[in-house]
Amino acid sequence: MSKAQGRLSGLLGRSVRDLFSRSRGVLALDIGSSCVKLLETDGPPGNIRLLTAGIAPLPPTAVQNNLIQDFDVVAETIRDLVKQTGARSREVVTAVPGPAVMIKKIHLPSGSDEANFDQQVMVEAGNAIPEHLDNVTLDYQVLGYTERDELEVLLVAVKKDIVNSYTSVIRDAGLVPVIVDVDYFALENMFELNYDLEESHVVGLVNVGARYCSINILRSGRSSFTGDIPVGGAEFTDVLMRNLGVSPEEAEVLKAGGTAGDLGRDQIEAALTPAVQFLVEEIHRALSFYWRSDAEEPLSAVYLSGGTARTAGLARMLSERLETPVEVADPLARVTLGRVVDAEFVRRNATSLAVTIGLAARRVGDKT
Ligand SMILES: Nc1ncnc2c1ncn2[C@@H]1O[C@H](COP(=O)(O)OP(=O)(O)OP(=O)(O)O)[C@@H](O)[C@H]1O
Ligand SMILES: [Mg+2]
CATH class of the missing domain: 3.30.420.40 (ATPase, nucleotide binding domain)
Structure with missing residues (x-):
C-alpha cells in the first residue's frame, strides 16, 4: 500500500x-x-x-x-x-x-485481496467497534505490516x-x-x-483545551497511542471563580497573567497552583499508563499546545514531574x-x- x-x-x-x-x-x-x-x-x-x-x-x-x-x-x-x-x-x-471518536487497531492476513479490502475491513470493524455500523461514520488507515506479516489497520469511527x-x-x-x-x-x-522527528524518538503531543486534553504519542513519527483526559482550562476558571469570587471574564484575565480588583499575583498563584498540579498529575498518569518507559524507549520530549498550554508554570511543572523536556509547541x-x-x-x-x-x-x- x-x-x-x-x-x-x-x-x-x-x-x-x-x-x-x-x-x-x-x-x-x-x-x-x-x-x-x-x-x-x-x-x-x-x-x-x-x-x-x-x-x-x-x-x-x-x-x-x-x-x-x-x-x-x-x-x-x-x-x-x-x-x-x-x-x-x-x-x-x-x-x-x-473523546467522541472510537479508535481501534485491527489485523488482516497479509495478501488480503485489494479488490475486497473495504469489505474485509467492514467485517472486522463490525467486531471491533462497539456500535452498530449503521450508526457510525467509519474511516480507516493502513498502518503497514506487523512482525507477524499481518496488515495493521487503524479504524476510526464516530457516531453519525x-x-x-x-x-x-x-x-x-x-x-x-x-x-x-x-x-x-x-x-x-x-x-x-x-x-523534524528523529527516527528513534518517542514524542508526546498534548493539546490542553478548555474541557479536555488530547494526547497523541508518536513513535518514529507514527501515532502509537491516542487518548484524552477530561480536564482542561475551564477547571482553572472554576477554581478562580470559587476561591477568589471573581467573574468568568475576570478569571480569564487572571489565567493570562493579569489581575483584578486588589488581588495580588501571589493570591492568584495560590488559588491556581493546586489545579495546575492536578492537571500535571493527570497528564503524567495518562502518559505513563500508555507509555511504559521501562519496556520501550523513554519519551524524548513532550510538546504542549491548546489555549491552556500558555498557563504560567505548566510546562515547567510537567517537565519536572515527567523528568522529560516539555516545551510549548x-x-x-x-x-x-x-x-x-x-x-x-x-x-x-x-x-x-x-x-x-x-x-x-x-x-x-x-x-x-
Ligand atoms: N494566556 C492564557 N493563559 C492560560 N490559559 C489561557 C490563555 N489563553 C487562553 N487560555 C485558556 O485556554 C482555553 C481555550 O483553549 P482552546 O481554544 O485550546 O480550547 P477549546 O478548543 O475551546 O476547548 P476544547 O478543545 O477542550 O473543547 C480556555 O480555557 C482559556 O481560558
Ligand atoms: Mg480544542
Missing part, C-alpha cells in the same frame, strides 16, 4: 487530494467548547501560507458532550468570523473532538449524530464541509509540518504568513491554533 492509500481519506469519504493538489484556499475550522478558531490558508499541505485568522468565544452552553448544542449561536459565530477575517474560501476542513452536528452547523453558516478529521490526527499533522514555526494576516495576533495565539494549523496541513508529505 502506498502512503497515499494508507492515509485517512476523511470521514466524509471525499478524497482530499483534489482539494489540495490545486493549492487553492481552504478554511480550517476548529469548533472548541470555549471558542471557534478559523484559518484560511493556501499552498500545498507541506508548505502552507496563512491568509487570514480569527478566534471568537462561545458561551459554555454552545458545545457540550461533544455535540453542537446551540446551532444558531455557533453558526452565527462562524459567519461573523468569516466576515471579520474577510476569508473568501468556502470549503471547510474541520475536526470532531477526540456527532459528525452531523458539526457538518450541519458549518452548512448553516453558509460553508461547505469537505473533510472531517479528528483533533488527535490534526495535532500529528501540525507536528509533522513544523518539526510552535504551530507556526514553518508556516508562511501572508501579507494581510495580523502577525502579532497569530503569534500571540499560536498555541490555541495548533489543531487548526494541523487541519490546514492535512496530508503533509502526500505529493500526489
Whole structure:
C-alpha cells in the first residue's frame, strides 16, 4: 500500500487530494467548547501560507458532550468570523473532538485481496467497534505490516449524530464541509509540518483545551497511542471563580497573567497552583499508563499546545514531574504568513491554533 492509500481519506469519504493538489484556499475550522478558531490558508499541505485568522468565544452552553448544542449561536459565530477575517474560501476542513471518536487497531492476513479490502475491513470493524455500523461514520488507515506479516489497520469511527452536528452547523453558516478529521490526527499533522522527528524518538503531543486534553504519542513519527483526559482550562476558571469570587471574564484575565480588583499575583498563584498540579498529575498518569518507559524507549520530549498550554508554570511543572523536556509547541514555526494576516495576533495565539494549523496541513508529505 502506498502512503497515499494508507492515509485517512476523511470521514466524509471525499478524497482530499483534489482539494489540495490545486493549492487553492481552504478554511480550517476548529469548533472548541470555549471558542471557534478559523484559518484560511493556501499552498500545498507541506508548505502552507496563512491568509487570514480569527478566534471568537462561545458561551459554555454552545458545545457540550461533544455535540453542537446551540446551532444558531455557533453558526452565527462562524459567519461573523468569516466576515471579520474577510476569508473568501468556502470549503471547510474541520475536526470532531477526540473523546467522541472510537479508535481501534485491527489485523488482516497479509495478501488480503485489494479488490475486497473495504469489505474485509467492514467485517472486522463490525467486531471491533462497539456500535452498530449503521450508526457510525467509519474511516480507516493502513498502518503497514506487523512482525507477524499481518496488515495493521487503524479504524476510526464516530457516531453519525456527532459528525452531523458539526457538518450541519458549518452548512448553516453558509460553508461547505469537505473533510472531517479528528483533533488527535490534526495535532500529528501540525507536528509533522513544523518539526523534524528523529527516527528513534518517542514524542508526546498534548493539546490542553478548555474541557479536555488530547494526547497523541508518536513513535518514529507514527501515532502509537491516542487518548484524552477530561480536564482542561475551564477547571482553572472554576477554581478562580470559587476561591477568589471573581467573574468568568475576570478569571480569564487572571489565567493570562493579569489581575483584578486588589488581588495580588501571589493570591492568584495560590488559588491556581493546586489545579495546575492536578492537571500535571493527570497528564503524567495518562502518559505513563500508555507509555511504559521501562519496556520501550523513554519519551524524548513532550510538546504542549491548546489555549491552556500558555498557563504560567505548566510546562515547567510537567517537565519536572515527567523528568522529560516539555516545551510549548510552535504551530507556526514553518508556516508562511501572508501579507494581510495580523502577525502579532497569530503569534500571540499560536498555541490555541495548533489543531487548526494541523487541519490546514492535512496530508503533509502526500505529493500526489
Ligand atoms: N494566556 C492564557 N493563559 C492560560 N490559559 C489561557 C490563555 N489563553 C487562553 N487560555 C485558556 O485556554 C482555553 C481555550 O483553549 P482552546 O481554544 O485550546 O480550547 P477549546 O478548543 O475551546 O476547548 P476544547 O478543545 O477542550 O473543547 C480556555 O480555557 C482559556 O481560558
Ligand atoms: Mg480544542
